[in-house]
Amino acid sequence: MQKDIVLELKQKAKELRKEIITIIYNAQSGHPGGSLSAIDVMVGLYYHKLKVDTKNPLWENRDRFVLSKGHCSPAIYAVLADKGFFPKSELEGYRKINRMLQGHPELNTPGIDFAGGALGQGICFALGIALACRLDKRNCNVYAMIGDGEAQEGAVWESSMAAAFHKLDNLIVILDKNQVQQTGKTKEIMDIGNVTMKWKAFGWNVIEINGHDMAQVVKALDKASKMKNKRPTIIISNTIKGKGVSFMELNHKFHGKAPNDDECRKAIEEIGNIDVKKFK
Amino acid sequence: MEKSATRDGYGKALLELGRQNKDVVALDADLSDSTRSEYFAKQFPERFFSMGIAEQDMIGAAAGLAFSGKIPYASTFAVFSERAYEFIRNIVSRNRLNVKIAGSHSGIATGEDGKSAQAIEDIAAYRVLPNMVVLQPCDAAECEKMVFALADYKGPSYMRLHRNAVPVIHDSNYKFEIGKGEVLRQGKDAVIFATGTLVHETLKAAEILDKEGIKVYVVNIHTIKPLDSNLVIDLAKKTNYVVTAEDHNVIGGLGGAVAEVLSENYPCLMKRIGMQDMYAESGRPDELYKKYGLDAESIAEEVMKFVSKKK
Structure with missing residues (x-):
């Protein structure tokens, strides 16, 4: 049964990768690289793990998802539209004037739990939600996704210290470790070092996975959501920036650049040709 | 005339507000004795969050609490609240979240600690943020009214408080209204x-x-x-x-x-x-x-x- 779920999720991720490319192509603006690296985990979250209600986006007992790396808005919008939080026709208005879908998410978009765009601000916000949920004895988890370039922000570590100090085992952070940031390889811009050791030293549960292997994603999310040992959990998700489109993979030039006509066609073709069985 | 510092009014009112409203929570960045949020902290430890000397994290957490329906009062020194300025801009004011920021020890009246602690730019800094209400009480009694008025007001605010005792020129009959001179x-x-x-x-x-x-x-x-x-x-x-x-x-x-x-x-x-x-x-x-x-x-x-x- 688990195997069927994994296959379904892989198929969904493929569909949404195409959607991401289309959204950014239509807008001729946006961030494909990080959206493509994060989408597998987001699919794992929204189609397997998160307890949410599309009819009641602010349902008090929902699981929350804080997308700290807000520039990956095409990924979350593709997911939310597909889930039915808002009509798919909204995707055409991405980044356009007088339309709902802003360049970086805003709280007035149904299904959005955090207005990102400024890196380093998601974990502390998620931490605040987690404190409130614990006070209210809600049976839910708060998930937050950050990037590896983002881990260069000092606030990430302030919040990581505080989440452990406040024993927030309802907080789960996913580090989308896609190795590349705007101007080059993360290792060369500012190496964030051994993040497993770092978060362990901060008092967190650490789970490390290949973030493009859906079976690992599902297993890690299941494990993290049940870890109730008075510690927050981080999933180090090893990914590839631009995953699924050969010329975008690990290419920092596609951090924040839209594909042109040829590139868009090629990208869609490539994604379409991915063999689900071989897809890792 | 009785003398008291506005921060004393803040601490007193926050404690009383905490008694009346269970949604009120408080955060501080290791200055709760100075800001007087410790009165609340001692009475309601489960609703008080010590954030350490990490103002950005404190503001972000306060915003998350507000987003979840709590009424957070986040206090530190006025000058150190500015450390979290872009967090206040991008999380609190941009989203119009119901976070009450209290910056104590404002102005040169902070005295002996010198330049580093004497915030003389905080009003200007917060005034330019859309959605932000900027308040400054002149005595402890007015500050008490302000703390309560803010609980009924939904939106971001900055309250500028002071270290030193000054004459208390208002009493409990004073009718305080946000936005009225x-x-x-x-x-x-x-x-x-x-x-x-x-x-x-x-x-x-x-x-x-x-x-x-x-x-x-x-x-x-x-x-x-x-x-x-x-x-x-x-x-x-x-x-x-x-x-x-x-x-x-x-x-x-x-x-x-x-x-x-x-x-x-x-x-x-x-x-x-x-x-x-x-x-x-x-x-x-x-x-x-x-x-x-x-x-x-x-x-x-x-x-x-x-x-x-x-x-």
Whole structure:
């Protein structure tokens, strides 16, 4: 049964990768690289793990998802539209004037739990939600996704210290470790070092996975959501920036650049040709 | 007259508010003894969150709590709240979240600690953020009313508090309303709009001026944003000579706010009393006020010079 779920999720991720490319192509603006690296985990979250209600986006007992790396808005919008939080026709208005879908998410978009765009601000916000949920004895988890370039922000570590100090085992952070940031390889811009050791030293549960292997994603999310040992959990998700489109993979030039006509066609073709069985 | 610091009013009111409203929570960045949020912390440890010396994290967490329906009061020193400025901008003000920021030990009256602790730019910094309400009580009783009024107000706010005890000129019958100036003294020759600790220096200055035959209105501006524009314009029309007084940079603070309103509605001569775009130094608050022209005598002298232009 688990195997069927994994296959379904892989198929969904493929569909949404195409959607991401289309959204950014239509807008001729946006961030494909990080959206493509994060989408597998987001699919794992929204189609397997998160307890949410599309009819009641602010349902008090929902699981929350804080997308700290807000520039990956095409990924979350593709997911939310597909889930039915808002009509798919909204995707055409991405980044356009007088339309709902802003360049970086805003709280007035149904299904959005955090207005990102400024890196380093998601974990502390998620931490605040987690404190409130614990006070209210809600049976839910708060998930937050950050990037590896983002881990260069000092606030990430302030919040990581505080989440452990406040024993927030309802907080789960996913580090989308896609190795590349705007101007080059993360290792060369500012190496964030051994993040497993770092978060362990901060008092967190650490789970490390290949973030493009859906079976690992599902297993890690299941494990993290049940870890109730008075510690927050981080999933180090090893990914590839631009995953699924050969010329975008690990290419920092596609951090924040839209594909042109040829590139868009090629990208869609490539994604379409991915063999689900071989897809890792 | 009884003396008390606005921060004492803050602590007292927060504790009482905590008793009345279970959604009220408080956060502090290792200054809860100074900001007096410790009164709340001791009574309601489960609703008080120690955030360590990490102001950005404190503001982000307060925003997350507000997003989840809590009513967070986040306190630290005024100057250190600025460490979290872009968090306040991008999380709190941008999303219009219901976070109450309290910045204590504001102004040069903070004294001996010197430049690093003397916030003279916080009003300006927070005033330019859309959605932000900026408040400064002049005594502990007013601060208590303010803390309660904010609980009923939904949106971001910055409350500017002070270290030192000042006369308590309000009592429990005082009707406080966000956005309304309070005329403390009637006059005719000039109007002085004062805020925070300088309300007391200005009241004393008015006495000195009175002996010289100069009658001035004294107005307590506890809400710098939204400013009581109607009152400002009305009293400007009545006097034609407008003075502002604040323990803050004259750029961007109350002086700036009043100048903005008057230049568009009733241009008239103004004198802005405050820090003249400079930092102060260590010293006793009274010594600093004298040296930097914020004490009653200096204010009276400035107003006399200013009003003499009338003839």
